[in-house]
Amino acid sequence: MGGNQTQIEFILLGITDSPHVQTPLSMLFVLIYIVTLVGNLGIIILVRVSPSLRTPMYFFLTHFAFIDICCSTDISPRMLADLLSEDKTISFTGCMMQFLTFAFFATIECHLLAMMAYDWHVAICHPSLYVTIISSHVCRQLVASSCLFAFLSAIIYTWCxxxxxxxGPSHVVHFFCDEVPVLKLVCSDTHSSEMVIFAFITINLVGMSVIILLSYISIIRTVLRMCSTESRARAFQTCISHLMAVSMYFGSAFFMYLQPPSSHRSLDKVASIFYALLIPMLNPFIYSLRNKEVKGGLLKCGRRLFSHWQHRRAVSSGT
Known part of the structure; x- marks a missing residue:
């Protein structure tokens, strides 16, 4: 990347060019962003203050919630500013940093979903060895190695x-600086870059999906061998929320990044909205509404806050 490249500006064409739709859309996406922040921060705080949730699964879940906040924050503020402004230009450096950041956090999220599947696999298939295999030290090492590999992958994606x-100036037919719309603006040959990107995306997406698939095959085998119907139902219910998150994330990611460049159509923007903005908002609800431990933690925190409020009120009345 030469020095003259940094003087180039991109123009993000956004979701729509209709002025009548931009204001309602901006209100909708502000609401989505607020719900994303509140929901994911709520998960993080709940796990931190609830002793019953201080387990490896919820250790991964807090990191997952934090990554969702980061992914949404990388995209939403800029997109909202573009919806409400006529000036939609973004500098070469700004575009590059947005892409680098999004690639970094999206790759970590992919790895975290695989870690959570492996955690369920060990908990259900090898409960007696769980504490040894999934120790707090191992959890920290897994997250740290995931961050390192995600950073290296993001650097390679960005360079390609x-x-x-x-x-420039160049028109990006998208609402953020993503791989496909930016690569279309490159004047030099991009075949080798596309092959490198495809290889790393395959390692991250396909590699992690294979880990998830193998984990759940082992889980299903173990659960079907359980004698108690109640135990089988409880085990399957435990995994449903994770399977929903995996299906949404990997389904939209495969659609976006593992189809040939010539196959990309106008539905890409819709898929990107779902992938980058809606999934981070939905994840806290998926993990809380179908999870008895999270709901139990919420109830305990609610009772604790109510008791604290009653105590403060009684002290105030006494004085």
Whole structure:
């Protein structure tokens, strides 16, 4: 990336160019962003204050919630500003950093889903060895190694996308700087870059999905061998929320990043909205509404807050 490249500006064409739709859309996405922040922060705080939730699964879940906040924050504020402004230009450096950040956090999220599946596998298939295999030290090592590999992957993705020749200003047919719309603006040959990106995306998406698939095959085998119907139902219910998150995330990611560049159509924006904005908002509800431990933690925190409020009120009345 030469020095003259940094002087180039991109123009994000956004979700729509209709002025009548932009204001309602901005209100909708502000609401989505607020719900995303509140929901995911709520998960993080709940796990921190509830002793019953201080387990490896919820250790991964708090990191997952934090990553969802980061992914949404990388996209939403800029997108909202563009919806409400006529000036939709973004600098070469700004575009590159947005892509780098999104690639980094999206890759970590992919790895965290695989870690959570492996955690369920050990908990259900090898309960006697769970504490040894999934120790707090192992959890920290898994997250740290995931961050390192995600950072290296994001650097390679960014170099492949932004390392070519641009002659700006260039119109990005998207609402953020993503791989496919930016690569279309590169004037030099992008075949080798596309092959490298495809290889790393395959390692991250397909590799992690294989780990998840193998984990759940083992889980299903173990659960079907359980004698108690109640135990089988409890085990399956435990995994449902994770399977829903996996299905949404990997389904939209496969659609976006593992189809040939020539196959990309106007539905890409819809898929990106679902992938980058809606899934981070939905994840806290998926993990809380179908999880008895999370709901139990919420009830305990609610009772604790109510008792504290009653005590403060009684002290105030006494004085």
């Amino acid at each position: 996308v932004f390392g070519g020749s641009f002659f």
